[in-house]
Amino acid sequence: MAQKSHSGRHTGGVTLIDVARLAGVAPMTVSRVLNQPEAVREGTRDKVLKAIEQTGYVPNRLAGALASNRSRLVAVIVPMLTNPIFSDTFQAVAERLASAGYQVLLGMSGYQADREQELLEVILSRRPDGIILTGTLHTEGSRQRLKASGVPVVETWDLTDDPIDMLVGFSHEQVGQQLATHLLGKGYRRFALLKVGDPRGMRRSHAFAQALQGHGVALAYTERFEGLPSLAQGREGLGRLLERGAGEGGEPLMVVCTSDTIAHGVLTEAAARGLRVPQQVAVMGFGDMVFAAYTFPALSTVRIDGRTMGDAAAALLMARLNGNDGGPPLRDIGFSLVDRQSTV
DSSP states (O other): OOOBOTTSOBSSOOOHHHHHHHHTSOHHHHHHHHHOGGGSOHHHHHHHHHHHHHHTOOOOHHHHHHHHTOOOEEEEEESOSSSHHHHHHHHHHHHHHHTTTOEEEEEEOTTOHHHHHHHHHHHHHTOOSEEEEEOSOOOHHHHHHHHHHOOOEEEESOOOSSOSSEEEEOOHHHHHHHHHHHHHHTTOOEEEEEEESOHHHHHHHHHHHHHHHHTTOOOOEEEEEOSSOOHHHHHHHHHHHHHTTTTOSSSOEEEEESSHHHHHHHHHHHHHTTOOTTTTEEEEOSBOOTTGGGSSSOOBEEEOOHHHHHHHHHHHHHHHHTTOOOSOSEEEOOOEEEOOTTOO
């Protein structure tokens, strides 16, 4: 076993040789049990597994990776995990990769491209077999490092004409445009926008405002928040809109939010003030989070299938790693508009 110092503490961990000695087999047999168990007789395999359990031996996967040129590690970077739409995507990725024997390293960027670059520098030093990113807006340094590394990359949650490698997502510009057309078609003419400073939400907002202008309708009120979306922002945002006179007039105010979380805050503040939804204030969210159908009233929103996106991203990556044709490297999973009680 590992040697002890004069203080009684181990100077090193349990080794493969220690396991082989306890099991009464050659070190090569232990290695085969770990890497090709089907090639070892059942009785011998059971002895080795029992010795591993008794010693607490942990295989050196890094050494194996160096020998095989595979780390069996895939890195995934998401903005946040408190937002269910990102956690759904991550869960689908993790399940698909785990079934293929890969481990997932998770990083959170907080919507900050500089933070993402810092994470990528650490991740690339671990020699991952693949990387899955959220969005397509990266620093130039990140793009250069990723392209130079030769590591397969799948970007998600966006579309672009210039992907780093592979891409699974949808068009935020189309979301904004179709949302404007949809709400105008429902008869709304007074619009307010509550948004946070994440780049994809800003692009949806810009496309929404432009589409309204194209129909001769101006966006009457806009409030922008920094940081991650929160219920408090929705409550505060509606309060600010009302202070600016947004509640005046006979037509309902249509409040479009770049996140269901913010929209939930708007519904809460409207209830606290005794405002009727959707007769006085109508609300539209984004993401179709798990709570959206169960708010009161139920929240209208834009649905994105995060699990489908995660599964497609993992499938593309696995096909590349296995040397197979995974189909088109760019996939548009689309989106859908969901009408519930918060809009007429």
